[in-house]
Amino acid sequence: MIVGLLKEIKPSENRVALLPAGVELFVAHGHKVVVEKNAGLGSGFPDEMYRKAGAKIISTAAEVYRTSDMIMKVKEPIKQEYRLIREGQIVFTYFHFAASKELTEAMMKSKAICIAYETVQKMDGSLPLLIPMSEVAGRMAPQEGAKYIEKTMGGRGILLGGVAGVEPADVVVIGGGVVGQNAARIAAGFGAKVTILDSNLQKLRYLDDVMPKNVMTLASNPYNIRKSIARADVLIGAVLIPGAKAPKLVTRGMLKDMKEGSVIVDVSVDQGGCIETCHPTTHQNPTYVIDGVVHYCVANMPGAVPFTSTLALTNATLPYAIEISTSGWEGAVKKNNEIKLGLNMAYGKITYKHVAEAFNFKYTPVEEVLN
DSSP: OEEEEOOOOSTTOOOOSOOHHHHHHHHHTTOEEEEETTTTGGGTOOHHHHHHHTOEEESOHHHHHHHOSEEEOSSOOOHHHHTTOOTTOEEEEOOOGGGOHHHHHHHHHHTOEEEEGGGOOOTTSOOTTTHHHHHHHHHHHHHHHHHHTSGGGTSOOOOTTOBTTBOOOEEEEEOOSHHHHHHHHHHHHHTOEEEEEESOHHHHHHHHHHSOTTEEEEEOSHHHHHHHHHHOSEEEEOOOOTTSOOOOOBOGGGGGGSOTTOEEEEGGGGGTOSBTTOOOBOSSSOEEEETTEEEEOBTTGGGGSHHHHHHHHHHHHHHHHHHHHHHHHHHHHHHOHHHHHHEEEETTEEOOHHHHHHHTOOBOOGGGGOO
């Protein structure tokens, strides 16, 4: 199989989907790898490293698409890429289809084989290809909150950890999954007073045991959310339903209860956001203000730390990519239920239920697209 590696083109996206070491593994399994020029440069991996590992460097994305049987990316294809994707071509990347009807319709039209990092799922329910980036985004969220609550950045002018004789900031985290846990730990490390809300009582008991003493757990319901965000200096949205749109747990009406100059960091924005007033922003223009509340809603937060993010991501994705390329997508789906759950679309048919439900499109069970 010919595997194609693309240079990411979303604003300030410096991650890359495959390291030179991964090229060596593909070659060892009998595959060919073509790499778009400067694909790894933003993460610190120049073309010469890929060339030495056995890859062929190609000058344009169009040629990579034309040449490759399987495309590896970090972020979903964007408008100028839609026409380059061929019927039956495997695209292995983060898609987050439920957040974009345009992307969903474009990939249906392309009739590509779309395997989404974010819905590859283990038997225990964990999401092995989402976890690394959730860890990065979760740890970044309090860092960004601390930055934008500074007065010079439009915030209230509060130091997250306070000082002797001065109270620390209140940080509220909605969601106790990987993002929420990492966000709570980092915020607690800053010295903030942290509240983490989740609807799963078993998870709250676990968090109560393992979190630092300045982290309080609270059952997630509308009353507790309203009460918590009213005192929040930084509010972090960390809610995920695999492959589906995030529920809107904080409404526009609730914003009036928040302090002026407080900061929202909605990590869920990739899946539509769990805060009603959030819409995707970029690293170049990361924030906007609604009702006096600063909103930070960058949809590719880990792209700001590409070296760390690329290493963490490729450690997780490479074994699956090798299996897909070696067995073919149908063989991999038949043999590996984790990859089967990652298959969101094939030949124009939606094979992941939450994506179909997001737009009232027809759902086709995976078995019906297999030969």
